[in-house]
Amino acid sequence: MSLFTHDTTVPSYVYLSMVGMVGLGLASVFGGVQFWKRRSRTEGTLKEIGRRADEVSSLKKTLKDLQDVLKSREEEMLLLRQQAERxxxxxxxxxxxxxxxxxxxxxxxxxxxxLEMEKQKVHDEKERIDLESAQIRQLLDCRTAELKGAEAFLTKADSLSGAEVISLVEALNSEILQTAAFMAESFQFEEKNSITSNLGEMSKDTKEAYAAAEEILGTRMVELLRLSEHHEDPMLVQIAFQASIAAYAHWIIASWYFEDPEDEHLLSEIYARVRESEEQAISGRWRALTRIHLQRMLAHEPDLSIYMVDAFVHVLITAGLRDSAAVLHERIMSEFLDRILLILRAAVRLNKIIGEGITSCDLEVFYVAPDILFNPPTMDDAYGSPAASEYEAVLCTTDLGLVRAERRPGKDAEWNESVLLKPKVVLPSGLQDVDNVDVGQDSESFA
Known part of the structure; x- marks a missing residue:
């Protein structure tokens, strides 16, 4: 359909004119439209160009930023490459x-x-050496013990000389004399009568005291004590005290471990056999070691004073003192214990010296029992009576002596014996001048 309608009646010039005008108008309109379109396109282009310019500027900025970032990254990459290289x-x-x-x-x-192998070798070697050392030490200890044992049995060194032991025995005798004299003078005796001299009428305790005194002093000395007067001169009581102390001191010095002699008899028998079969050095050390160990086995130190005090009580009762045994025992313990302990300590010391300290020979305290015949070569008369005779029997021993015995080398048991200190004994003839002592009452007993 055409844009314009026309009537067929219109003249052609008019039509043509109108067509021309319309064509001109259309051209103008078309040109204007084209102009505006071009202008519009230009503006759009300009805007697009501006926009694109902005985009380009932005892209340039972005590119610059990216270039900066890239440069930074490149620098970082360089550093990283350097770091990686490093x-x-x-x-x-x-x-x-x-x-x-x-x-x-x-x-x-x-x-x-x-080193471990070397260490193991060293360890093994050390164990071997330690084992050998232990064996050597054990052998050395064994040999040392054997040597000590041999030295103990073979040494001849004595702790004291014979002269020093003699001095100790003499000092003991002196202390015994002083104590006996002091004690005898400390008691007051009453004058006896025919009643007290009758043994059959005496108490059981008195008879027991007589029997105990006889075991130490012998029958004749006890009879003299019982029958003689002591109220004026207690000399006979002093002699009885001396004899009692000497007897107990002898027992202490000779004792193995301060027990009853019957209990020690087996040891004495063994020692006698050792002396007969062994050399002096061996038998002497056997004696010393045996005494040392026996006395170490004692649970406590024995009270040796009780025996001596009992002996004094028996002497006093036998001599006619009428106090009871308990009273006399208490008085002796309270008044004379210090002196008694002094004597006991001296006797125990001699026991150790003679029994443990002397091995080159045998030293024995010499004590003469009652009723042994007087022998001038080995005994001294305590009172030096001119009438002393070897046919007299000893009443008692007041002073201890000392005998030395040594076995001669060799298979046969032969002995060298010598008296280093004679014991002093009381003889009946020595009492002839003592007041109130009648030794002639029983002449047969003193013959």
């Missing part, structure tokens, strides 16, 4: 060091293993 070098160095350390460790491991 780390690579360090790694190579570490690998080299690791290889070197591994080789060194391997070498050290070999060295350690070698």
């Amino acid at each position: 780390m690579k070098k360090e790694m190579l160095e570490l690998e080299r060091q690791f290889d070197s350390s591994r080789i060194r460790n391997q070498s050290l491991g070999d060295r350690v293993r070698a």
